[in-house]
Amino acid sequence: MNEHLNKYRFDIAAKAMYEFTWHQFCDWYLELSKPVMFSDTASEAQKLGTRLTLINTLESLLRLMHPVMPFITEEIWQQIKPLTGKEGDSIQLEPYPQATEPEQQAEAVADIDWVKTFIIGIRKIRSEMNVNPGKKIPVLLANYSEQDQQRYQKTGDYLTQMAKLESVEWIEEADAPQAAMALVGEMKVLIPLAGLIDRDAEIERLTKEITKLKDNLEKTEARLNNPNFADKAPEQVVKQARDQAEVQRTKLQDLEHQLGKIQSL
Numbered sequence: 001m002n003e004h005l006n007k008y009r010f011d012i013a014a015k016a017m018y019e020f021t022w023h024q025f026c027d028w029y030l031e032l033s034k035p036v037m038f039s040d041t042a043s044e045a046q047k048l049g050t051r052l053t054l055i056n057t058l059e060s061l062l063r064l065m066h067p068v069m070p071f072i073t074e075e076i077w078q079q080i081k082p083l084t085g086k087e088g089d090s091i092q093l094e095p096y097p098q099a100t101e102p103e104q105q106a107e108a109v110a111d112i113d114w115v116k117t118f119i120i121g122i123r124k125i126r127s128e129m130n131v132n133p134g135k136k137i138p139v140l141l142a143n144y145s146e147q148d149q150q151r152y153q154k155t156g157d158y159l160t161q162m163a164k165l166e167s168v169e170w171i172e173e174a175d176a177p178q179a180a181m182a183l184v185g186e187m188k189v190l191i192p193l194a195g196l197i198d199r200d201a202e203i204e205r206l207t208k209e210i211t212k213l214k215d216n217l218e219k220t221e222a223r224l225n226n227p228n229f230a231d232k233a234p235e236q237v238v239k240q241a242r243d244q245a246e247v248q249r250t251k252l253q254d255l256e257h258q259l260g261k262i263q264s265l
Contacts, residue, residue, distance in 0.1 A: 001016060001099075004016065005067065010067075010068055013067075013068065017061075017064060029054070031162060032112075033050050033054055035158050055083050055084055056084060059077065059081075062076055062077045062091060063091060063095075064097050066091050073091060074090065111154065111155065114151050114185070117184045119162050121182025121184060122139070122163040122165075122189065122191070123163070124182065128254070128258055129180055129191075129193060129258065129262070130197065130205065131197060136164050136165060137165065138167045138192060139163075139166075139167070139169070139189060139190065139191055140168075140171050140177075141168060141170050141189060142173040142176050142187070142190060143173050143186055143187055144170060144186075144188075148184070148185070148187045149170070152168070171190075176188070176190055177190075177194070178192070178261075178264060180193055193261070193262065193265055194265050197262070199265055203259065203263060206255055206259045206262065207259065210256060213251060217245060217249065220241060220244055220248060223241055224238070224242060229241075
């Protein structure tokens with residue numbers, strides 16, 4: 001941030017602020033706070049600590065964004081100031097946030113990256129296999145390390161709620177059933193699909209999608225193979241058609257792979 005601002009690249013600085021606020025603070029930290037905030041077993045001290053971290057992080061973000069969003073950040077800062085213990089008259093008079101050394105947070109960053117990869121893997125399988133996002137699912141963990149087990153011990157409550165897990169079982173890889181798989185480092189996250197989806201209905205749905213996609217791909221390739229289009233159309237239009245064909249091929253491969261998995265159940 002300081003580098004971008006010192007070079008007067010307010011556009012890059014603003015994009016970095018947006019990306020962090022939306023995709024890290026909102027997408028992840030707020031969501032990871034909910035299992036604590038709404039837990040019946042979390043202590044009042046844990047809940048208070050979570051609230052304080054949320055409000056202090058928001059206050060720091062407001063100071064970070066103030067140079068490019070002066071008015072709205074001042075307004076919000078005045079509203080939350082009593083909650084943070086700040087006594088200044090204006091956000092303009094507050095010091096600009098300073099980054100901590102990455103090494104100081106290395107373990108915490110590695111742990112949270114592990115959690116995010118786990119949750120994203122589960123969500124991707126749900127999406128690919130058309131599993132209801134709210135349905136709780138059983139998960140098997142194979143090829144795990146002691147560190148994986150330690151991290152799960154610390155973060156299991158977050159994973160259970162955010163990934164909607166019904167159960168988690170640690171197994172030997174040789175005992176793994178037919179399942180959809182996501183990788184978290186070297187650890188394999190397995191979701192047995194038998195009984196989780198309507199096999200015949202899903203095969204029918206994927207077959208229809210594949211047929212439709214093949215038709216669209218044939219039309220796109222026909223355009224590209226037509227000299228009247230490839231030689232005479234504007235270069236940007238031809239490039240868009242090539243990119244579209246590549247996206248269609250990739251999606252077709254993914255759908256055929258999914259179909260093969262489900263047919264093997």
